[in-house]
Amino acid sequence: MKQKHWRALQQAYMVLIFSFLYVPIAVMAVFSFNESKSRSVFTGFTLNWYKSLFTNSMILDALALSVAIALISALISTVVGTMAAVGISGMGRKPRLLINNLSYLPIVNPEIITGVSLMLLFVAYRGFAAWANAHMGADLVPQNIFGLPTLLIAHISFSVPYVIFNVSPKLRQLDVRMYEAALDLGCNPTQAFFKVVMPELMPAILSAFLICITYSIDDFIISYFTCGNLQTLPIAIYSMTRKKVSPEINALSTIIFLVILAIILFTNHMDSRKYRRDQQRG
Numbered sequence: 001m002k003q004k005h006w007r008a009l010q011q012a013y014m015v016l017i018f019s020f021l022y023v024p025i026a027v028m029a030v031f032s033f034n035e036s037k038s039r040s041v042f043t044g045f046t047l048n049w050y051k052s053l054f055t056n057s058m059i060l061d062a063l064a065l066s067v068a069i070a071l072i073s074a075l076i077s078t079v080v081g082t083m084a085a086v087g088i089s090g091m092g093r094k095p096r097l098l099i100n101n102l103s104y105l106p107i108v109n110p111e112i113i114t115g116v117s118l119m120l121l122f123v124a125y126r127g128f129a130a131w132a133n134a135h136m137g138a139d140l141v142p143q144n145i146f147g148l149p150t151l152l153i154a155h156i157s158f159s160v161p162y163v164i165f166n167v168s169p170k171l172r173q174l175d176v177r178m179y180e181a182a183l184d185l186g187c188n189p190t191q192a193f194f195k196v197v198m199p200e201l202m203p204a205i206l207s208a209f210l211i212c213i214t215y216s217i218d219d220f221i222i223s224y225f226t227c228g229n230l231q232t233l234p235i236a237i238y239s240m241t242r243k244k245v246s247p248e249i250n251a252l253s254t255i256i257f258l259v260i261l262a263i264i265l266f267t268n269h270m271d272s273r274k275y276r277r278d279q280q281r282g
Helices: 002-031 048-053 057-089 093-108 111-136 148-173 176-184 189-218 221-226 233-240 247-280
Strands: none
Touching: 002 247, 048 247, 057 093, 057 148, 057 189, 057 233, 057 247, 093 148, 111 148, 111 221, 148 189, 148 221, 176 189, 189 247, 221 233, 233 247
16 A cells, blocks of 8 residues: 555656646647737637748847857867867876866856856957057957857857767777777778777767757857847847747747757657667677
């Protein structure tokens, strides 16, 4: 009897946790079809907010900028972070421990500190460039330094540690004898790395790439300090809160949620197929 009560309590706890996580998303999706702009009363079903979403140039421009920054920064961060993880794994124990701790600092560091520090770095560069322009005749920087380059650098800077954090454990799990066997069978170090090590790292690299995209699209604080006159999607939504958030944002958020859910389901399906194939091969 006690076991049944304990099991019922566990099930109720799980239902409570998942309800806390997903009921707000479900409410948002429902109100994206609400006929009125009310956020508390559902007055009728309509697709007008989805139609007007695709004619709202401000939201679409902000979304396009966020997606472009996310893809470019995620790609660069994944390459740089993977190279860094491989380099760190080849270090001695003490240097590796030191570099790992330094790499994880941006993850645990509050975003407000990262955003302000990056802003001050770019301002300091602008001051140095102005001095160089005046005293050396150089032309190092435009009048307004903040824009696409600073936004991209900022997103790369906070994404690289997440790649290192994902790839490093997979590197530690690798059997070094496989790499050595590839060298013994005639591969040079580069061939052995791409034919033996990279296939084993690929799930971790793909996971890191998706995490970088998610964090980049989601980021508000760091982008706010480094974007200049540009507007990413979170900044555009924040600017709307000064008046009233349009139901078009509910529609956009629902679409983004469904796209991410589809990517996750597809990735899990491919992993399951790969696992079953591996099991069948013995």
